[in-house]
Amino acid sequence: MTPAEIVPKDRLIVALDLPSVDAAEAMIARLGDSVSFYKIGYRLAYAGGLPLVAKLADKGKKVFLDLKLHDIGNTVTQGVESITKLGATFLTVHAYPQTMKGAVEGRGSSKLKILAVTVLTSYNEDDLHAAGYRLGVSELVEARAQQAQVLGVDGLVSSPEEVGSLRKIVGHQMHLVTPGIRPAGSATGDQKRIMTPGRAIVAGADYLVVGRPVVEAADPKAVAEAIQTEIAQALG
């Protein structure tokens, strides 16, 4: 399936950033048929959430395993080889050349897609400089995207602010996945490079990752469905 063929509903990835498997399962039940794609990150994975990958896949849902791996190449390759057996659709690694190369080797010909995290959406220029980088956000995102493409990585994680320039660099061969999504009026939290769902889709994002605005809402299903409506409208 090309990115253009993804239906609006499947473009929303809900981040299950919840404290326990019970809390995650309760949220999945509340969201019901409205959400088809979930993200499991540190909080849930380290609270025993990895078996949820297979459980969700059995229910016909897709899972984005957001483990943001980064280690020596051999360790990344071996870790990714193990992860291919879990049944996830996407796995994140940090966009360092050795790490991306190791991850692509580890996923081999499996169905797992590797996404490289370019620059975290909670970082702005000052944060990058404080971390010792001499490139600005857009330069570093673009440099990492070029390296990822050469190394055979399947997709990129960036803020929606960069997807326009990324699309020009990587075309439609790579999935562009954007956290830092905030429906109008919702709290920014620690995110610094943000956009509304509609603007992110118009900018060229394939998938939108949304956590707190959905899982901390009084009515998560209503918020998820409103985001999907905004996505559909933006796609025209």
Ligand SMILES: O=c1ccn([C@@H]2O[C@H](COP(=O)(O)O)[C@@H](O)[C@H]2O)c(=O)[nH]1
């Ligand atoms: O650059 C990145 C990479 C990953 N994330 C993850 O996405 C969600 C966003 O959650 P919100 O509650 O909608 O802010 C979260 O799990 C992050 O770990 C990101 O935000 N930025």
